[in-house]
């Protein structure tokens with residue numbers, strides 16, 4: 001298979017570990033190994049100390065899948081397959097899609113959500129939001145994109161980069177569109193649980209629809225991206241088994257150390273999720289104040305959930321050129337919308353990092369002193 005470069009990831013590869021400041025990261029600051037081990041129960045501490053570094057079960061350790069299942073309404077441990085999120089997406093698309101199939105995917109989107117489908121030879125139609133209505137994704141527009149050849153709908157809520165989250169009624173509408181057309185729904189829920197108001201929380205797709213596949217993982221909600229662990233949840237056991245068989249050609253099984261640490265974090269999740277939500281909310285307030293002081297620089301549709309927002313830049317430069325100027329003159333890395341294949345006017349902002357206030361001060365100074 002030939003595949004286009006993953007533009008966002010290539011841009012991060014270039015800047016993430018050399019830029020002084022990251023303004024657009026989607027993952028919250030990573031928690032330390034110590035902070036995970038300190039909160040482990042005695043039994044979990046023992047399983048860490050006595051861990052044997054051999055191969056692990058392809059599906060994921062039973063204790064880990066039990067810890068995962070506890071975060072869902074109706075799911076049982078056997079309805080999960082643990083693997084890295086990118087790998088999960090790659091396997092699912094390859095198992096499900098053939099040349100000529102039609103796929104509907106949100107746009108803008110994390111590129112792998114549509115790029116693998118395109119590389120397989122599927123035709124992708126894009127479900128686009130209304131910027132003036134807070135990046136609203138209208139279910140009626142999704143429905144209008146369904147054709148007789150459609151096989152798969154791909155959604156991502158809370159959405160990267162806009163932070164959009166449907167209401168429960170809209171979520172049920174989306175699920176009913178998939179159900180009524182007998183389509184698989186791939187629901188990328190990497191930001192699940194990062195809701196700024198707990199009453200906005202919606203259930204995972206796999207809890208509501210037997211032909212849905214939900215993806216979640218440790219990177220965003222839990223601030224543990226270095227574990228490189230995620231999972232697919234689905235009641236469609238035949239589909240899950242096929243994905244498991246594909247995994248044999250990739251990692252075969254997960255890292256034993258990551259599995260134990262993820263189990264601890266999932267069992268003690270309040271130590272990770274709530275602090276991340278509080279940090280994100282605090283940073284959104286700071287960013288609102290920044291926007292109010294700089295109304296000619298940008299528009300800021302406030303995100304409903306997740307750890308990112310998609311701002312409109314009002315500069316005369318393209319977003320890409322502006323981002324280049326910013327990093328060269330200040331060391332601040334900003335992700336421009338060109339990397340989402342979404343025009344030249346927007347940029348993603350990340351709210352999960354402790355140093356946002358410092359970054360905004362530097363950005364404001366740059367803006368005031370720019371020639």
Ligand SMILES: Cc1ncc(COP(=O)(O)O)c(C=O)c1O
Nearest residue numbers: 026085086110156160188190219
């Ligand atoms: C929507 C979405 N899906 C999947 C991923 C991949 O997650 P991970 O970095 O844990 O592999 C990301 C990461 O940015 C993402 O934003």
